[in-house]
Amino acid sequence: MPDGQFEVLAEAAHAGDRLDRFLAAAIGTLSRSRVKALIEAGHVSRGGAPATDPSETVRAGMRYRVAPPPAVDATPQPQAMPLTILFEDRHLIVLDKPAGLVVHPAPGNQDGTLVNALLAHAGEELTGIGGERRPGIVHRLDKDTSGVMVVAKTDLAHQALSTAFATRDLERAYLALAWGVPSRPAGEVDAPIGRHPTDRKRMAVVTRGGKPALTRFATERAWGTGCALLRCRLATGRTHQIRVHLSQIGHPLVGDPVYLRRIPAAARILPATARDALLAFPRQALHAESLGFRHPATGELLRFAAPLPPDMRGLLTLLDGNPP
Known part of the structure; x- marks a missing residue:
């Protein structure tokens, strides 16, 4: 199986499931909305034939292949900068952002941002969010606010964390x-x-x-x-x-x-x-x-804290x- 592609065999228990929901759950690193977009764009096959309807029902014993196109590089360029990483796995990064660091490129701050630093730090580990190889910024701290931030590395983590922030299902x-x-x-x-x-x-x-x-x-x-x-x-x-x-x-x-x-x-x-x-x-x-949230893949409750920076101390x- 080529890198970045997925092959899934549907078992009897999956018969009748909606295709995009089944594939998203089976793959585990792509959100349902991303899988739906891949199906509609022709990047999913069923027994070697194209499967282009996200709502079609799954057939038991059928082998499905998902072949996402390579993630395109994000417009911001990688720039190596020191980062204080509190936690990292294949799904997300939790870090202690220093005061003075802009989170995302914008007019007047086109480089030297946290996104530039994360592109250099995570590199090829970024599997693509919406088809673009970039870190998933789910919340922001003002340039001159320091402290704990979480950033998604996968499309699934980005969607789950965005939902948690939108519904306030977390602790800050x-x-x-x-x-x-x-x-x-x-x-x-x-x-x-x-x-x-x-x-x-x-x-x-x-x-x-x-x-x-x-x-x-x-x-x-x-x-x-x-x-x-x-x-x-x-x-x-x-x-x-x-x-x-x-x-x-x-x-x-x-x-x-x-x-x-x-x-x-x-x-x-x-x-x-x-x-x-x-x-x-x-x-x-x-x-x-501090920041507490449930891990988007495991459901484990995680909590992280960052001490006051030297200037406030x-x-x-x-x-x-x-x-x-």
């Missing part, structure tokens, strides 16, 4: 260093998020046209009333959700270049050394601390040494 926790201290030790912000009405580069809590968004938070540590380290859990996954919601309740993130519009009043409470360091912090102080150390 972030650590955020925010100005001021919430009045309650724990709470939630339930407010829809959409594009800012006058600044299209920003998101905002909106009264119409937004998408539901829910963020739960708890105060882990506080330094007087000057700032607090919050653990945030997402019940939804909107763009800039934590940054928008915390700003909305009066506790914007330290260093946030978009949602921190003026020097917070809480800054006056802190000693000059700590205050100056927080005001000079060059990025939003947000870290994706340095702020906490400075605050501890300069209490209000």
Whole structure:
């Protein structure tokens, strides 16, 4: 059997099954939608004859062959860069993304991205997502947010993980260093998020046209009333959700270049050394601390965590040494 092709013998138990569903389950690395597309494109045969109807019923004793065309190279080019890999198998990669790394090529960031690095790292192990040899980005962290990310290596993993993120069938926790201290030790912000009405580069809590968004938070540590380290859990996954919601309740993130519009009043409470360091912090102080999800192939519940990066740890150390 040539590399990348699959041959499947249907047994009596499979008789009557829908063809695309049967082949996807038997192969295990291609999603049903990908198998359906291959059938319709003429890349599946039944007993040597073309099988072009994804809904046809499976015949017991019939031998089916799936011959996907070679995956074409993605437009982004491989670029070797150091990566902190937390877990990897043939289905997925879990990594600790550093702050400052853009996830996907875009205008202004055509190379030097996480996708470029993953193309170099995984290479031929990428079996093709939608027929293109590329890593499957199922969620993104902002350029200047650090922490745990999962990336699919196969079409099946990409579809399963995308569904898990869409239905929130997973666990995510972030650590955020925010100005001021919430009045309650724990709470939630339930407010829809959409594009800012006058600044299209920003998101905002909106009264119409937004998408539901829910963020739960708890105060882990506080330094007087000057700032607090919050653990945030997402019940939804909107763009800039934590940054928008915390700003909305009066506790914007330290260093946030978009949602921190003026020097917070809480800054006056802190000693000059700590205050100056927080005001000079060059990025939003947000870290994706942990991620838990079910493995797309085995169903095993996996959990991963990444420690605070050195720049955020340095702020906490400075605050501890300069209490209000």
